[in-house]
Amino acid sequence: MEKTTLMKEKAHESLPFSVQQTKTSPLRDFIRHFRRNRLGVIGLCGILGMVLLAIAAPLICERPTGYGDVTNMLQPPSSQYWFGTDSVGLSIFDQVIWGTRVSLFVGLTSAAISVLIGVPIGLLSGYYGGRVSNICMAITDIFLTLPVLPLMIIMAAVLGTGISNIAMIIGLFSWPQIARVTRAETLSIREKQYIEAARAIGTKESKIIFRHVLLNAFPPILVNMTLIMGTAVLSEAGLSFLGLGDPMSWSWGTILQNAHSTGVIIHAWWLALFPSLAIVILVLSFNFLGIGINEALNPRLRKR
Amino acid sequence: MTHYLFVRLLRGAITVLVAVTATFFILRVMPGDPTTMMLDNRVPEEIRQQLLKDFGLDKDLFTQYLIFLKQLFLEFDLGTSFVQRVPVMDVIMSRLPWTLVLMTVSILITALIGIPLGVIAAYRRGSFLDQAINAVSILGIALFIPWLGIILLYCLGLKIPLFPIGGAVTAGLEGWDYIWDATHHLVLPVASLTIVHLASYVLYMRASTIDVLNEDYIRTARAKGLKERVVLWRHAVRNSLLPTVTMMGLQLGTLVGGAILTETVFAYPGLGRLIYEAVKEHDYPILQGTFLILAVTVVVVNILTDIVYSYLDPKITNH
Numbered sequence: 001m002e003k004t005t006l007m008k009e010k011a012h013e014s015l016p017f018s019v020q021q022t023k024t025s026p027l028r029d030f031i032r033h034f035r036r037n038r039l040g041v042i043g044l045c046g047i048l049g050m051v052l053l054a055i056a057a058p059l060i061c062e063r064p065t066g067y068g069d070v071t072n073m074l075q076p077p078s079s080q081y082w083f084g085t086d087s088v089g090l091s092i093f094d095q096v097i098w099g100t101r102v103s104l105f106v107g108l109t110s111a112a113i114s115v116l117i118g119v120p121i122g123l124l125s126g127y128y129g130g131r132v133s134n135i136c137m138a139i140t141d142i143f144l145t146l147p148v149l150p151l152m153i154i155m156a157a158v159l160g161t162g163i164s165n166i167a168m169i170i171g172l173f174s175w176p177q178i179a180r181v182t183r184a185e186t187l188s189i190r191e192k193q194y195i196e197a198a199r200a201i202g203t204k205e206s207k208i209i210f211r212h213v214l215l216n217a218f219p220p221i222l223v224n225m226t227l228i229m230g231t232a233v234l235s236e237a238g239l240s241f242l243g244l245g246d247p248m249s250w251s252w253g254t255i256l257q258n259a260h261s262t263g264v265i266i267h268a269w270w271l272a273l274f275p276s277l278a279i280v281i282l283v284l285s286f287n288f289l290g291i292g293i294n295e296a297l298n299p300r301l302r303k304r
Numbered sequence: 305m306t307h308y309l310f311v312r313l314l315r316g317a318i319t320v321l322v323a324v325t326a327t328f329f330i331l332r333v334m335p336g337d338p339t340t341m342m343l344d345n346r347v348p349e350e351i352r353q354q355l356l357k358d359f360g361l362d363k364d365l366f367t368q369y370l371i372f373l374k375q376l377f378l379e380f381d382l383g384t385s386f387v388q389r390v391p392v393m394d395v396i397m398s399r400l401p402w403t404l405v406l407m408t409v410s411i412l413i414t415a416l417i418g419i420p421l422g423v424i425a426a427y428r429r430g431s432f433l434d435q436a437i438n439a440v441s442i443l444g445i446a447l448f449i450p451w452l453g454i455i456l457l458y459c460l461g462l463k464i465p466l467f468p469i470g471g472a473v474t475a476g477l478e479g480w481d482y483i484w485d486a487t488h489h490l491v492l493p494v495a496s497l498t499i500v501h502l503a504s505y506v507l508y509m510r511a512s513t514i515d516v517l518n519e520d521y522i523r524t525a526r527a528k529g530l531k532e533r534v535v536l537w538r539h540a541v542r543n544s545l546l547p548t549v550t551m552m553g554l555q556l557g558t559l560v561g562g563a564i565l566t567e568t569v570f571a572y573p574g575l576g577r578l579i580y581e582a583v584k585e586h587d588y589p590i591l592q593g594t595f596l597i598l599a600v601t602v603v604v605v606n607i608l609t610d611i612v613y614s615y616l617d618p619k620i621t622n623h
Contacts, residue, residue: 142319144554147602149561150579150595155330157583157591234448238565241450242580256450260569265454266462266469276451283446 033296040292043226046285054100061094064250074268084270086255087262095250096274102251103282106167106236107229113171114178114228119214119221121175122182127190127209137183143176149238156244163246166239170232181224185217192216219297223290230286237279252279312610316603323599327592328372332365382593387585392593396575400597402472403574407563409490410497411552418502419548422509423541429514438510441503449562452496453569460492467492470571493570497562501555508551512544519543546617553609556602 034040053060067088075085083092121140125133155169189195190213198208239245240253241260252275259271363371375381382392425437461469468474473486516522517540525535560576567576575594582590 138315138318139322141315142322145319145557145602145606146323147557147560147595147598149564150591150598151326153564153579153583154327154588154591154595157586158330158588230446235561237448238450238561241565242568243583256448256454260450260454266458269458272451272454272458276448279448279451280443280446283448284443287442287446 030296034292037292037295039288040296043285043288043290043292046281047289050100050104050282050285053097054104057097057101060097061091063098064090064094074264076268077270083274084268086258086268086271087264092255092270092274095255096252096278098250099252099255099275099278100282102163102246102249103233103236103279105163106170107232107282107286109164109167110171110174110232111225111229113168114174115221115225117172118175118178119182122179122184123186123209123214123217125179126183126186127213133183136179140176140179143173144180148173149235152235152239153242153244156239161239161244161246163249163251166236166244166246167232170235174228174232177228178221178224181220182217185220186213189213189216219293223294223297226286226290226293230283230290233279233283233286252276308614309611312607316607319603320596320600323596324373324376325369327595328369331588331592332368376596382596383589385587385590387587387590392589395578395590396593396597399573399575399578402572403563403567403576403598404601405486406490406493406497406567406572406574407559410494410501410563411559413494414498414501414505415552417498418505419509419541419545421502422506422548423513423536423544425506426510426513426517426544427536434510437506441506444499444501444503447500449496449500449565450569452499453492453566456492456496457569472573489572493566493572496569497559497566500562501559504551504555505548508548509544512547513540516540516544542616546613549609549613549616553606556605560598560602 057063067090071089072081072085073089074087075081077084081091081093083096085091086095121136125136152169152173155172156166159165159169195208195212198212203212236245236251237253237256240251241257243257243261245251245254245257255275256265256272259265259268265272375383380393382396384390385392385395388395421437421441425434428434457469460466468489472489473482474489477485522535522540525539526532530539563574564576564579566572567574568580571577575598579591579594581587582594
């Protein structure tokens with residue numbers, strides 16, 4: 001044991017001078033390339049802006065509840081109500097601002113859940129292979145083929161429509177993509193020389209899998225996560241639009257659902273426009289971020 | 305070929321079984337039995353017990369599951385709607401054709417537009433045209449279907465009334481008038497589904513065509529002096545279609561989700577609209593049945609795609 005650490009130190013010392021001096025850690029390299037990627041930076045800014053709005057919501061406006069200004073129902077956008085009002089006189093601007101919280105919460109939570117399920121399945125089945133792995137992948141394929149929105153609808157209808165339930169349901173049905181990507185990466189990393197080297201010096205299997213393989217498979221997983229966040233935002237809006245949103249909190253889909261079910265949506269364009277614009281901006285930001293990360297990490301896609 | 309087909313069919317059957325099992329247990333394991341959802345709580349206890357017996361809910365969960373499977377696969381019985389008190393199968397079968405028409409037409413149109421666009425974008429890689437096609441496709445993915453539907457309704461249904469604002473057909477028409485009217489009603493729903501799903505076709509087709517265009521046999525074809533048109537559309541496209549066909553199968557689940565939202569916006573009387581109504585009325589048998597039929601549809605189409613795929617790529621069947 002002592003010998004190996006000693007050897008490692010020696011090896012480090014013997015590195016050529018120039019290599020030790022240049023400051024090119026992979027992270028620094030990534031940041032340098034990412035900053036040059038216009039789409040990626042736009043996406044990141046969009047998401048950070050939305051996060052700021054979500055955190056600062058109580059400072060910007062009061063949480064809309066009950067009936068609003070009933071003398072000003074269905075008003076088009078004005079200096080008083082920037083985004084107009086709905087059929088009970090509540091300000092659409094306030095609803096959209098508070099809706100940011102729901103969308104971001106659902107997007108982040110469900111992506112986290114899908115990573116927690118998908119990454120271990122992908123890693124283990126990719127690394128060990130064999131029968132168990134085949135069964136895992138068959139299950140993944142089944143979940144990839146099934147139409148998930150109706151399944152989410154059934155679960156939401158039965159479980160109840162709290163916002164954490166919705167996030168959990170979306171997460172439960174988003175992991176197969178992550179599992180696929182992780183497995184594909186693991187399969188190719190497993191054959192790399194540094195894994196063989198790690199094995200040769202007697203590194204523990206668990207350390208190889210969760211340190212070396214996972215760290216190297218991380219970039220595509222990250223890209224996939226941003227895409228899942230975008231899809232999750234759309235799914236949440238879809239579920240709310242179908243009347244399965246959390247009745248206790250504002251969501252962009254709920255604003256549309258209220259307008260659609262009362263039949264005023266076609267006459268009051270502002271009811272549809274502003275929440276939908278918010279959805280488009282957030283989803284595009286997630287997708288742009290994904291494209292940016294992908295291009296910054298993948299030398300073949302980099303623009304010179 | 306037979307072995308390949310057998311494996312595909314087996315996988316399809318397992319997928320359907322998983323769907324059936326999942327919905328069964330989701331609906332039964334949840335708190336409260338169906339009678340508490342169906343009945344007013346002022347109904348006397350004996351009647352409730354009688355109903356439990358009638359629906360077979362007094363037996364243990366596993367027996368219920370077996371009975372459910374037997375009814376489903378041997379008698380094609382999906383149970384009775386809580387609200388309308390008619391067999392779920394009848395309700396679904398009256399709605400299924402509309403959804404199938406909507407989905408088939410949108411897949412065809414999406415493919416007819418998306419595949420050539422992807423090929424052109426790949427051929428002119430880096431040009432302004434390529435960037436424009438890419439940008440529009442990526443924007444399409446981010447659009448929220450109900451919003452797109454509402455915009456189309458507002459612009460082309462209300463402001464410039466070119467198309468009807470809802471439904472699938474005007475009552476009381478026959479023959480060609482009926483078909484014409486149904487097509488007329490179909491335009492806006494198909495347009496919204498197509499715009500949102502176009503992106504994946506374009507992007508897949510573009511990526512795989514770029515790969516194929518770098519292959520040696522393309523250079524050979526050019527060196528033989530074949531026309532550029534023939535090289536691109538016959539030699540390259542035939543191979544770059546393969547990943548796109550796989551993607552078409554995998555996308556089907558998402559397309560079903562899109563169809564549910566589209567039908568809800570356009571009051572189109574398909575299965576999606578049925579789901580929306582069933583959610584509002586807490587009609588669980590309808591929800592379960594609709595999901596199962598949609599799952600079966602997706603599985604069947606996937607098997608068909610696999611057959612098309614094996615026809616396009618002889619390597620598969622020779623393994």
